[in-house]
């Protein structure tokens with residue numbers, strides 16, 4: 001009797017354990033799937049994708065920033081460089097815009113990009129455009145987000161296509 005009871009409890013515990021594990025696995029997978037569903041479709045395989053995460057202390061950070069990364073982040077550090085995105089003329093570019101704290105905005109005039117609604121924390125906004133002209137183009141935050149708002153900038157460098165030079169391997173001659 002005693003054994004059977006504890007056996008039953010074990011099964012119940014196992015059930016909850018499995019349930020919790022499924023939940024822990026399911027939530028990130030669900031977020032990823034949702035994220036994926038928002039992504040612009042039919043992009044050429046050589047699309048240049050960049051993630052820019054806005055932070056009211058650091059400005060634009062290149063890449064994904066998790067909430068716990070921010071805990072150790074304070075003011076924009078001395079010498080911290082603004083992100084520079086490098087692409088080649090003709091590239092299809094996708095910017096994945098995120099925020100790690102407050103609502104930010106995004107604009108890159110040269111390509112007619114202006115996110116009027118803002119980028120809220122937890123939201124992902126995809127911007128797709130073709131880098132059809134060469135040069136250095138600035139992008140900035142358009143929603144007042146704090147002290148460093150005005151220096152919340154970055155740039156996109158679009159360089160000319162360099163035809164692939166056939167590099168001949170010159171054999172090294174060792175004379176003795």
Ligand SMILES: [Cu+2]
Pocket residue numbers: 054055056103104105141142143144145149152
């Ligand atoms: Cu901002």
